[in-house]
Amino acid sequence: MTVSSxxxxxxxxxxxxxxxxxxVAVAGALxxxxxxxxxxxxxxxxxxxxxxATRPARDPSLVGRVGPPTVREGEATTWTGQLTxxxxxxxxxxxxxLRNWLEPRPRSGVAVRDVSTVIASVAIPMRSIRWGRHDxxxxxVACVSTWGAFRWTARDVGHRVVTLPLPAVFDAAPSSHHSNxxxxxxxxxxxxxxxxxxxxxxxxxxxxxxxxxxxxxxRSGELHVTATYAxxxxxxxxxxxxxxxxxxxxxxxxxASSIDTSVRAAGAIAEHFLLRGDRVSLRVxxxxxxxxxxxxxxxxxLRRILDALASIEPPTYRPxxxxxxxxxxxxxxxxxxxxxxxxxxxxxxWAISLAxxxxxxAVIDTLPGDVHVSDDPSTxxxxxxxxxxxRVEMRAVQRVGIPVLGWDGPGSLDPFxxxxxxxxxxxxxxxx
Amino acid sequence: xxxxxxxxxAGTMQRAVDELLAVSRQRWVLxxxxxxxxxxxxxxxxxxxxxxxxxxxxxxxxxxxxxAARPDDHTxxxxxxxxxxxxxxxxxxxxxxxxxxxxxxxxxxxxxxALTAVVPTSGSIPGATIARWTERTAVVAASTVAMWIxxxxxxxxxxxxxxxxxxxxLLIVAATATAIRARSxxxxxx
Numbered sequence: 001m002t003v004s005s006x007x008x009x010x011x012x013x014x015x016x017x018x019x020x021x022x023x024v025a026v027a028g029a030l031x032x033x034x035x036x037x038x039x040x041x042x043x044x045x046x047x048x049x050x051x052x053a054t055r056p057a058r059d060p061s062l063v064g065r066v067g068p069p070t071v072r073e074g075e076a077t078t079w080t081g082q083l084t085x086x087x088x089x090x091x092x093x094x095x096x097x098l099r100n101w102l103e104p105r106p107r108s109g110v111a112v113r114d115v116s117t118v119i120a121s122v123a124i125p126m127r128s129i130r131w132g133r134h135d136x137x138x139x140x141v142a143c144v145s146t147w148g149a150f151r152w153t154a155r156d157v158g159h160r161v162v163t164l165p166l167p168a169v170f171d172a173a174p175s176s177h178h179s180n181x182x183x184x185x186x187x188x189x190x191x192x193x194x195x196x197x198x199x200x201x202x203x204x205x206x207x208x209x210x211x212x213x214x215x216x217x218x219r220s221g222e223l224h225v226t227a228t229y230a231x232x233x234x235x236x237x238x239x240x241x242x243x244x245x246x247x248x249x250x251x252x253x254x255x256a257s258s259i260d261t262s263v264r265a266a267g268a269i270a271e272h273f274l275l276r277g278d279r280v281s282l283r284v285x286x287x288x289x290x291x292x293x294x295x296x297x298x299x300x301x302l303r304r305i306l307d308a309l310a311s312i313e314p315p316t317y318r319p320x321x322x323x324x325x326x327x328x329x330x331x332x333x334x335x336x337x338x339x340x341x342x343x344x345x346x347x348x349x350w351a352i353s354l355a356x357x358x359x360x361x362a363v364i365d366t367l368p369g370d371v372h373v374s375d376d377p378s379t380x381x382x383x384x385x386x387x388x389x390x391r392v393e394m395r396a397v398q399r400v401g402i403p404v405l406g407w408d409g410p411g412s413l414d415p416f417x418x419x420x421x422x423x424x425x426x427x428x429x430x431x432x
Numbered sequence: 433x434x435x436x437x438x439x440x441x442a443g444t445m446q447r448a449v450d451e452l453l454a455v456s457r458q459r460w461v462l463x464x465x466x467x468x469x470x471x472x473x474x475x476x477x478x479x480x481x482x483x484x485x486x487x488x489x490x491x492x493x494x495x496x497x498x499x500a501a502r503p504d505d506h507t508x509x510x511x512x513x514x515x516x517x518x519x520x521x522x523x524x525x526x527x528x529x530x531x532x533x534x535x536x537x538x539x540x541x542x543x544x545x546a547l548t549a550v551v552p553t554s555g556s557i558p559g560a561t562i563a564r565w566t567e568r569t570a571v572v573a574a575s576t577v578a579m580w581i582x583x584x585x586x587x588x589x590x591x592x593x594x595x596x597x598x599x600x601x602l603l604i605v606a607a608t609a610t611a612i613r614a615r616s617x618x619x620x621x622x
Contacts, residue, residue: 012504012546036524049612112551
């Protein structure tokens with residue numbers, strides 16, 4: 001709700017034309033007794049007098065608003081300019097600049113509205129087609145008086161819409177690995193108070209009465225209870241490599257670049273695990289705006305994670321500090337998922353480092369298949385060499401037990417999670 | 433060896449082409465209408481005088497095209513001035529029906545430029561706004577035709593000139609001009 005500058009009512013070229021032609025020609029017709037000149041000047045004289053007589057008396061007030069300020073990819077928001085004291089205004093024009101990831105309606109970004117009362121509004125709907133934080137302005141507003149003679153202009157700046165990534169479709173059938181959380185839907189390996197059936201056993205002191213299995217107890221003549229596995233949660237630590245963006249992004253309706261795939265996949269994985277009651281954390285590295293979300297669960301946390309993903313600004317290269325992400329965010333029992341195009345070896349270095357500290361790690365390769373780098377033969381050759389090196393690095397990582405998976409939507413992580421569940425009970429070596 | 437293209441110039445050209453492609457269909461229609469009315473006003477003088485002044489016609493068409501492309505500058509004033517100059521220099525018959533035609537054409541030319549001055553070329557003006565402007569233009573055009581009829585009737589009566597009346601009329605014109613100027617430049621209430 002900010003308007004940066006306004007210019008009071010000023011006469012435009014149309015008014016000057018009408019006044020100059022009207023006054024000069026009428027005066028000339030009288031002085032030189034030229035009825036032809038009088039006839040030719042008549043429309044301009046009438047327009048000049050009409051325009052002057054209906055000149056707006058007061059400057060209007062403009063209040064610009066954007067609603068909703070936060071949308072998902074593909075959804076629309078609307079900038080609305082409310083004008084008060086608009087008496088004498090003929091029509092109002094709103095012009096929104098054309099932005100990369102905002103599609104205004106109409107496509108020109110120009111809205112013209114008739115004004116017939118002292119209160120008027122002009123609105124420009126805009127559809128956001130890519131995640132991120134997008135500036136809408138500056139939006140120029142011009143009020144025009146009768147015959148276009150006078151105009152009042154304003155610039156409305158400072159509006160921004162946050163576009164949350166639309167998580168890709170994702171689902172995972174196998175249960176994830178063991179965890180020591182307190183709540184959640186994941187069956188733990190240990191018996192406890194849960195819903196998953198574990199077996200029947202004799203009653204012990206402390207057992208709840210509602211757990212007694214009466215049919216078994218009557219048959220055996222001894223009290224038995226239904227034992228269950230405890231329901232526990234998993235800490236899923238997401239790492240998003242935002243050092244660079246590869247491939248062309250066409251927004252929600254077009255092709256996905258590497259960072260598009262990373263962001264949407266991270267959103268999908270977070271949504272999936274959070275809705276199961278697990279804890280999810282996020283760390284974005286390489287972005288101009290550092291983003292980090294501590295582990296938590298719940299729908300509100302999903303919004304926090306999507307908000308952090310929307311703040312990623314990848315393209316500017318900046319050297320990244322080496323070293324694995326350690327600390328409170330990543331504990332030894334977390335399931336770490338790294339999303340990266342793997343063009344830089346940093347993500348793989350981090351993945352190896354995390355795995356060496358006992359974490360279960362998977363890497364999701366988000367590099368699009370049809371990346372066109374440059375028409376320059378030398379650059380093309382360098383890119384092909386880098387892709388070969390990348391393949392070697394990926395094989396090396398896989399050899400030490402870290403799976404590198406492609407992102408295919410639903411079931412992308414199923415083989416990995418199944419393997420993790422299988423290995424959950426087996427002893428593991430970890431460097432502590 | 434071929435000369436390398438100036439990237440700066442190529443960018444400017446590309447921008448110009450993009451801007452041309454972005455012009456809305458309605459804006460093309462209104463622009464063509466502005467050029468057509470200016471040309472018609474000039475042609476009316478040629479028809480009324482019985483001779484064509486081709487250099488003048490070319491200049492008027494070129495100025496009208498520039499005015500239609502950039503309605504928010506003063507090229508329109510040049511077009512109107514040329515048309516009036518053509519009438520004064522070549523036509524001496526106030527009773528010709530081409531005179532109100534030319535006056536109305538110049539009115540429409542002025543209205544089209546005024547209407548499109550603030551709206552970017554890629555934008556479209558709602559039909560309701562165009563209808564309202566059409567009504568207003570029709571009212572002024574009718575007044576112009578009425579003025580022409582009055583002038584023709586007075587011309588045919590061949591009344592003698594009256595210095596006092598002319599002076600009074602000039603005084604009224606001067607007072608009106610002063611009032612218009614005062615209202616046009618004063619700051620409105622905030």
